[in-house]
Amino acid sequence: MYRYDEFDQTFVNERVAQFREQVARRLSGELSEDEFRPLRLMNGLYLQLHAYMLRVAIPYGVLSSRQLRQLAMIARRYDRGYGHFTTRQNIQFNWPKLADVPDILADLAEVEMHTIQTSGNSIRNVTADALAGVARDEIADPRIYAEIIRQWSTLHPEFSFLPRKFKIAVTGAAHDRAVIRAHDIGLRLHRNDEGEVGFEVLVGGGQGRTPILAETIRGFLPEQHLLSYLEAILRVYNQLGRRDNLFKARVKILVREVGAGAFAEMVEAEWQEIRVGALALPDDEVRRIADYFAPPTYRALDDGGSALAAALAAEPAFARWHKSNVTAHKRPGYAIATISLKPHGGIPGDATAAEMETVAELADRYSFGEIRVTHKQNLVLADVAQDDLHALWRALDEAGLATANAGLVSDIIACPGLDYCNLANARSIPVAQRIAERFRDPAREQAIGGVTVNISGCINACGHHHVANIGILGVDKKGKEYYQVTLGGAADENAAIGSIIGPAFDEEQIVGAVETVLDVYLAERRPDERFIDTYRRVGPRPFKEKLYAAA
Amino acid sequence: MQVQAVTANRLEDGFVVYLTPAGHWSERLADCALTDEAAAPALLARAVAEVTTARVVGPYLITVEVENGEIRPLGQRERLRTRGPSVRLDLGYQAQES
Numbered sequence: 221m222y223r224y225d226e227f228d229q230t231f232v233n234e235r236v237a238q239f240r241e242q243v244a245r246r247l248s249g250e251l252s253e254d255e256f257r258p259l260r261l262m263n264g265l266y267l268q269l270h271a272y273m274l275r276v277a278i279p280y281g282v283l284s285s286r287q288l289r290q291l292a293m294i295a296r297r298y299d300r301g302y303g304h305f306t307t308r309q310n311i312q313f314n315w316p317k318l319a320d321v322p323d324i325l326a327d328l329a330e331v332e333m334h335t336i337q338t339s340g341n342s343i344r345n346v347t348a349d350a351l352a353g354v355a356r357d358e359i360a361d362p363r364i365y366a367e368i369i370r371q372w373s374t375l376h377p378e379f380s381f382l383p384r385k386f387k388i389a390v391t392g393a394a395h396d397r398a399v400i401r402a403h404d405i406g407l408r409l410h411r412n413d414e415g416e417v418g419f420e421v422l423v424g425g426g427q428g429r430t431p432i433l434a435e436t437i438r439g440f441l442p443e444q445h446l447l448s449y450l451e452a453i454l455r456v457y458n459q460l461g462r463r464d465n466l467f468k469a470r471v472k473i474l475v476r477e478v479g480a481g482a483f484a485e486m487v488e489a490e491w492q493e494i495r496v497g498a499l500a501l502p503d504d505e506v507r508r509i510a511d512y513f514a515p516p517t518y519r520a521l522d523d524g525g526s527a528l529a530a531a532l533a534a535e536p537a538f539a540r541w542h543k544s545n546v547t548a549h550k551r552p553g554y555a556i557a558t559i560s561l562k563p564h565g566g567i568p569g570d571a572t573a574a575e576m577e578t579v580a581e582l583a584d585r586y587s588f589g590e591i592r593v594t595h596k597q598n599l600v601l602a603d604v605a606q607d608d609l610h611a612l613w614r615a616l617d618e619a620g621l622a623t624a625n626a627g628l629v630s631d632i633i634a635c636p637g638l639d640y641c642n643l644a645n646a647r648s649i650p651v652a653q654r655i656a657e658r659f660r661d662p663a664r665e666q667a668i669g670g671v672t673v674n675i676s677g678c679i680n681a682c683g684h685h686h687v688a689n690i691g692i693l694g695v696d697k698k699g700k701e702y703y704q705v706t707l708g709g710a711a712d713e714n715a716a717i718g719s720i721i722g723p724a725f726d727e728e729q730i731v732g733a734v735e736t737v738l739d740v741y742l743a744e745r746r747p748d749e750r751f752i753d754t755y756r757r758v759g760p761r762p763f764k765e766k767l768y769a770a771a
Numbered sequence: 772m773q774v775q776a777v778t779a780n781r782l783e784d785g786f787v788v789y790l791t792p793a794g795h796w797s798e799r800l801a802d803c804a805l806t807d808e809a810a811a812p813a814l815l816a817r818a819v820a821e822v823t824t825a826r827v828v829g830p831y832l833i834t835v836e837v838e839n840g841e842i843r844p845l846g847q848r849e850r851l852r853t854r855g856p857s858v859r860l861d862l863g864y865q866a867q868e869s
Binding site: 249253271319638639640644645647653699700 | 858
């Protein structure tokens with residue numbers, strides 16, 4: 221993984237020292253809250269319902285075991301012994317004291333981490349496919365380009381005051397695991413007819429109150445032009461993006477208002493001015509960054525060893541976990557293991573300090589000391605020898621981390637909702653917990669198969685409900701929580717925004733409504749159809765009829 | 772007529788606090804100063820004027836109901852603020868009650 225050079229480390233250390241002084245001035249009363257708020261937000265410090273919240277950047281979701289141990293230490297020493305992994309591959313601490321935050325930042329800097337670009341109208345921490353470098357369908361490694369974008373964006377003087385926040389996601393695979401069409405800029409690495417690697421560039425996606433899928437503005441951008449082209453997009457946005465209305469300030473609104481074609485023309489015109497120059501990426505610089513992401517020293521192994529086959533045959537619980545949580549690796553004899561942070565009845569994305577330490581230990585033992593954070597709020601060990609899978613599963617099971625539900629109904633994305641968040645209108649977590657409890661029976665859950673259920677506690681859509689097969693949006697009606705259901709959304713390469721199926725359900729009805737939707741699917745489905753396939757074939761009608769039959 | 776109170780978050784840790792009749796800030800809603808709608812703006816103005824010395828952030832008015840001497844906020848958001856996350860009963864003020 222990428223390691224800080226002297227420049228990175230000095231920069232981060234200086235920012236910590238600066239914030240320490242700013243916090244001291246705030247605590248002494250020298251700075252008012254109005255004066256301090258932009259400063260704390262530039263350091264990822266929010267004020268939520270019950271306490272401050274500190275959001276830590278995990279660039280493109282990649283962590284070393286040392287970093288994960290430090291996060292565990294921070295959770296224990298300064299917080300309440302846990303952290304919350306987010307849909308942007310970050311982690312949040314929910315109870316830091318203001319006076320402790322500079323010390324937390326210093327402890328983060330010690331392991332090459334920080335909280336910059338996790339708030340404000342900046343280019344946010346860049347996200348990528350959590351299976352980068354190991355997925356079988358990968359064309360090129362998105363981490364290299366995500367790191368280049370990180371370096372370009374972190375200290376960009378021109379883009380420190382954008383109209384609104386700006387999110388970039390990169391994938392290098394055919395199957396999109398980075399939800400690129402729901403980002404301000406989505407980048408998809410692919411090869412052209414000449415076999416060269418470049419990017420499909422998509423712009424103007426986003427969720428929130430106006431969900432829009434990003435449109436392609438350039439089919440193939442050669443690698444060396446990545447930064448000049450991104451700069452051209454940001455310039456057009458910085459110049460023309462609306463600043464009069466918070467809700468219309470994202471680039472998606474600009475792209476929609478002028479049209480993707482016209483937006484592309486403006487970007488191309490701007491790009492012609494700057495494409496030859498300091499921003500061109502020299503090949504040796506790309507290779508230098510790529511070296512940080514060189515594959516680990518894999519052993520020469522074969523697929524499907526006899527030890528694995530025997531364990532799968534002997535232990536049904538292991539076989540279930542293997543079926544849902546293990547993904548094919550591009551190297552023979554290796555596998556990708558998803559560690560679900562969605563135990564049935566648990567809080568999606570939460571991990572205790574002890575759990576983080578266990579995962580760090582298992583990463584050291586079985587996966588070259590590296591951990592990935594997924595946008596689905598799970599963790600991944602990306603390089604596990606297939607013959608180690610059984611031992612890994614045993615260790616995970618002992619720690620309560622072997623929930624076999626990756627990609628299934630109970631693998632729910634949920635924002636913190638009204639239990640923690642200042643912006644929320646309704647709670648998300650209890651609904652996720654109750655749905656997961658309802659589908660606790662592993663046979664039933666696996667019979668239903670792959671489906672995404674996502675929950676947001678307000679229209680800002682941090683819980684990705686718009687792009688879920690079954691989306692749930694919490695709303696407040698006269699002080700009471702209601703939940704609106706959308707169906708047919710998708711977050712992959714066939715991304716779609718879900719449609720509202722009908723009137724909202726109350727807290728008591730919502731779990732039954734999800735169950736009804738899945739019952740209709742089971743009744744309607746043809747062999748090998750996933751939920752989304754059936755929905756696309758039959759449309760909303762049978763679901764609607766069943767859901768509102770009694771009304 | 773609506774009964775109101777003033778709440779804010781404490782500067783040091785962001786914890787929820789309520790303005791008391793004596794002008795202090797308490798973690799307990801039961802200690803809060805109650806006001807009617809007519810007098811509410813003046814009570815809030817007093818709180819806003821004192822944020823620096825009182826070491827609180829963002830005071831605002833909430834509507835409460837008083838039944839048998841017990842003060843309860845209206846709305847799920849403010850009910851959760853008096854207690855803590857409903858999904859972690861071991862955290863927030865509710866943890867001290869059990």
